[in-house]
Amino acid sequence: MTAWSTVVRATHLTTNAAWFGGSLMGAVGLNPAAEEGDDARERAAIADEGWTRWGPVQGAAVALHLLSGVAILADNRRRVRHHRPTAVAVLAKTALTGAAVALGAETYRVGAAFGEAREAADHDEEARAEARSLAGRLRRLQWVNPVLTGGLLVLDAYLGEQQRGFAGLLDRPSHRPG
Numbered sequence: 510m511t512a513w514s515t516v517v518r519a520t521h522l523t524t525n526a527a528w529f530g531g532s533l534m535g536a537v538g539l540n541p542a543a544e545e546g547d548d549a550r551e552r553a554a555i556a557d558e559g560w561t562r563w564g565p566v567q568g569a570a571v572a573l574h575l576l577s578g579v580a581i582l583a584d585n586r587r588r589v590r591h592h593r594p595t596a597v598a599v600l601a602k603t604a605l606t607g608a609a610v611a612l613g614a615e616t617y618r619v620g621a622a623f624g625e626a627r628e629a630a631d632h633d634e635e636a637r638a639e640a641r642s643l644a645g646r647l648r649r650l651q652w653v654n655p656v657l658t659g660g661l662l663v664l665d666a667y668l669g670e671q672q673r674g675f676a677g678l679l680d681r682p683s684h685r686p687g
Contacts, residue, residue, distance in 0.1 A: 529662060549627045
């Protein structure tokens with residue numbers, strides 16, 4: 510393995526960790542914390558500020574994750590082509606990644622619409638109903654990316670295990686030397 514391969518793999522894993530961790534933090538921490546605001550406008554502003562600050566980091570992580578994934582695939586093209594378990598795992602990773610990107614974009618879109626509806630909800634009954642509807646959808650969507658990106662981490666672990674020799678560093682030797 511070259512130093513370049515190590516850098517690319519490290520980038521791929523750390524960007525996935527940022528994507529996973531940011532999504533999970535939003536679902537577990539930021540979104541529930543925003544509910545502590547005094548009124549709908551303040552709650553929307555808190556959530557919006559948190560996601561506005563995190564958005565560029567998350568976007569860069571996703572972009573670098575995709576680019577490093579392409580580089581890893583190019584580096585491992587023979588292994589993917591000739592080793593069926595690897596090919597299946599790569600196809601699964603590609604599908605999960607595509608789903609995470611698409612559903613992340615949908616979550617962003619729904620979150621933005623929810624913030625707008627929530628701001629108008631104080632004085633507009635229609636906006637209040639729309640905010641309730643979007644809130645339910647957002648509650649479900651906010652868990653999709655941590656699940657999908659967590660699945661990517663599991664598949665990366667699986668692919669890493671495939672590259673080990675017959676005995677890993679911490680495995681007991683199967684026979685005694687000499």
